[in-house]
Amino acid sequence: MAAVLAFVETSRGKLKKSAAEILGEGKRLAGKLGGTLDAVLVGERVTALAGEAGKLGADRVLVADAEVFKAFGVDAYLKALVKACAVSSPRLFVMAASVVGKDLGPALAAAAQSALLADVTSVAVADGKVRVEKPVYAGKAVATIAASSPMVIATLRPNVFAPAQQVDGRSAPVEVIDAGVNPGDLRAVVKEVLAKASEKLDLTEADIIVSGGRGMKGPENWGILEKLAEAVGGVLGASRAVVDAGWRPHEEQVGQTGKTVSPKLYIAVAISGAIQHLAGMRTSKCIVAINTDPEAPIFKVADYGIVGDAFEVVPVLAEELRKLRE
Amino acid sequence: MELFVCIKRVPDSAAKIRVAADGKGIDPAGVEHVISPYDEIALEKAVQIKEAAGSGAVTVICFGPAEATKEIRQALAMGADKAIHLKDPGGSRGPLGVARVLADNIRGRKFDAILFGRQSIDGDNSAVGIIVAQLLGLPVVSLVTKLEMKDGLGVAHREAEGGTEVVEVKLPAVFTAQRGLAEPRYPSIKGIMMAKKKPIEEIAAPAPSGRLEIEKLSPPPERAAGKIVGEGKAAVPALVKLLRQEAKVV
Ligand SMILES: Cc1cc2nc3c(=O)[nH]c(=O)nc-3n(C[C@H](O)[C@H](O)[C@H](O)COP(=O)(O)OP(=O)(O)OC[C@H]3O[C@@H](n4cnc5c(N)ncnc54)[C@H](O)[C@@H]3O)c2cc1C
Numbered sequence A: 001m002a003a004v005l006a007f008v009e010t011s012r013g014k015l016k017k018s019a020a021e022i023l024g025e026g027k028r029l030a031g032k033l034g035g036t037l038d039a040v041l042v043g044e045r046v047t048a049l050a051g052e053a054g055k056l057g058a059d060r061v062l063v064a065d066a067e068v069f070k071a072f073g074v075d076a077y078l079k080a081l082v083k084a085c086a087v088s089s090p091r092l093f094v095m096a097a098s099v100v101g102k103d104l105g106p107a108l109a110a111a112a113q114s115a116l117l118a119d120v121t122s123v124a125v126a127d128g129k130v131r132v133e134k135p136v137y138a139g140k141a142v143a144t145i146a147a148s149s150p151m152v153i154a155t156l157r158p159n160v161f162a163p164a165q166q167v168d169g170r171s172a173p174v175e176v177i178d179a180g181v182n183p184g185d186l187r188a189v190v191k192e193v194l195a196k197a198s199e200k201l202d203l204t205e206a207d208i209i210v211s212g213g214r215g216m217k218g219p220e221n222w223g224i225l226e227k228l229a230e231a232v233g234g235v236l237g238a239s240r241a242v243v244d245a246g247w248r249p250h251e252e253q254v255g256q257t258g259k260t261v262s263p264k265l266y267i268a269v270a271i272s273g274a275i276q277h278l279a280g281m282r283t284s285k286c287i288v289a290i291n292t293d294p295e296a297p298i299f300k301v302a303d304y305g306i307v308g309d310a311f312e313v314v315p316v317l318a319e320e321l322r323k324l325r326e
Numbered sequence B: 001m002e003l004f005v006c007i008k009r010v011p012d013s014a015a016k017i018r019v020a021a022d023g024k025g026i027d028p029a030g031v032e033h034v035i036s037p038y039d040e041i042a043l044e045k046a047v048q049i050k051e052a053a054g055s056g057a058v059t060v061i062c063f064g065p066a067e068a069t070k071e072i073r074q075a076l077a078m079g080a081d082k083a084i085h086l087k088d089p090g091g092s093r094g095p096l097g098v099a100r101v102l103a104d105n106i107r108g109r110k111f112d113a114i115l116f117g118r119q120s121i122d123g124d125n126s127a128v129g130i131i132v133a134q135l136l137g138l139p140v141v142s143l144v145t146k147l148e149m150k151d152g153l154g155v156a157h158r159e160a161e162g163g164t165e166v167v168e169v170k171l172p173a174v175f176t177a178q179r180g181l182a183e184p185r186y187p188s189i190k191g192i193m194m195a196k197k198k199p200i201e202e203i204a205a206p207a208p209s210g211r212l213e214i215e216k217l218s219p220p221p222e223r224a225a226g227k228i229v230g231e232g233k234a235a236v237p238a239l240v241k242l243l244r245q246e247a248k249v250v
């Protein structure tokens, strides 16, 4: 029996960036509960990654390694997690509030009849309860919620929890689990993948985001934002005005009806800072705004602002930051 | 085509959220409520699918307080044929609790698909649709940006990590709507008039289990006042210096 079971995501033969955050927080909570931390890996050829999870603090690594797990699907992955819970019987189950975690957390809550605390920004355990803080109303308030079911599931907001530091030489026993999933069990079948999955990080997991707004005047002007993103190793985001105009795809939208992000650095270019946009990015660690209008609301949340024309400022900023990197 | 759409009553996205005196909920003064935006998208899609099929009905299901009649009428004006209003007796419930109420009242009814929003804009859990699917033993496709249904099959485009998946699933199934799936229509005068005559089935929902408690609601942490570094491109070197030495982010 473990105090905490952590589902660790993998991608392209590596642990995802969130792994260190999930294992770091999982380990801390296991300590508070006076127990151990199990990790579970699900995928094809993930056994090879078990050692990495051990180095990041897992006391035991459960692996569901089979071809049927090659692509993510709720049906198959859920069975693996249910099996892992049976082996581990944890008090607390943690995973990332990523695209995958947002499918699996709720599914596991139903399968295990457990309380789900979704997209939380802090977790504490005391007097038999799991207590979390969770932004609600798109970040316009924070709720403190306590749950007391026998197992509690928490999905952790990316980029918020302190990552575990790798300890070389640390190792953990590996246990293979057989979830008994057959290809025929999968009810939702992925027939095809369009717009080939890129190597790009999902916005919610990115460390640096460069977002453009309507003041960019048209999609043909995104080149300067791309250069800036490249210079800082960031990914592109957008306001809804830009997405609604069809300038950018909606997976780039940040805000109340887009993605909620908490990067280390958020650069808002030619974005006014409407309440619905702020809702999606106000927990960023550092916010930079570039806008011609000194009264734009974005300056109220920005740590640093430049009042000026994006077309003049952005290329210079990209160049300065590029030089810095070299 | 028999389609169910689950809609939630939420504060308008532009609403100023203030914590109520009890410190556990929001101050309702001046807060307008609306149908959660993703649920409107789901509803629009359901109406389009029914209209294209030429037969069947769209039923909206709302678990909410008595006041939610307003949002339910709005949904009926937007093209739903009938509604089920599950009356909320109050008390804290998490996504599992809400999903149980919905699933218990859907079980036993006949339908080809249930559509949800991908996420409400108040609780922000992105959970209820997926849980309902599990409770009813149905397959689920989340984050759907395109959807067709025919011959007992649903074909959905799903916004997966970094790419779009084409997912095929046997009906009945559950889908959660992502932006792009449909553009909600404004109700017409005729729609509003007709909505007044459409049936709303009212059912009292049971009290929550009490295993989840909202203990406190607080305003978000304030951001410390920032500074304007300067004007135009002349301010860039100073900004870079601050990002590097003060914020330490580049
Ligand atoms: C239900 C609902 C949900 C919503 N959800 C979202 C959401 O998720 N995300 C979101 O972003 N919005 C959302 N919105 C929309 C939001 O209210 C705003 O309309 C939107 O964010 C505005 O986008 P913008 O800042 O790009 O455009 P604008 O508000 O038009 O701002 C453009 C800015 O560019 C500046 N500018 C112009 N030219 C230049 C230049 N050359 N250089 C520098 N600056 C320049 C202007 O001063 C201005 O501040 C939502 C609205 C509703 C009703």
Ligand SMILES: Cc1cc2nc3c(=O)[nH]c(=O)nc-3n(C[C@H](O)[C@H](O)[C@H](O)COP(=O)(O)OP(=O)(O)OC[C@H]3O[C@@H](n4cnc5c(N)ncnc54)[C@H](O)[C@@H]3O)c2cc1C
Pocket: A136, A137, A143, B006, B007, B008, B009, B024, B025, B026, B036, B038, B039, B061, B062, B063, B064, B088, B090, B091, B092, B093, B094, B095, B096, B098, B102, B115, B116, B117, B118, B119, B120, B121, B122, B123, B124, B125, B126, B127, B128, B129, B214, B217
């Ligand atoms: C401070 C606070 C206090 C709260 N107090 C209460 C309370 O007293 N009682 C209570 O019931 N809830 C309460 N809630 C809300 C409750 O936690 C959520 O409604 C529940 O967890 C559902 O999650 P969600 O809204 O995040 O929905 P999500 O999982 O994000 O919703 C996904 C989709 O599910 C559907 N859906 C969700 N809720 C409903 C619904 N009610 N009816 C129909 N369809 C729905 C919609 O299609 C929606 O798009 C409170 C929340 C907060 C933040």
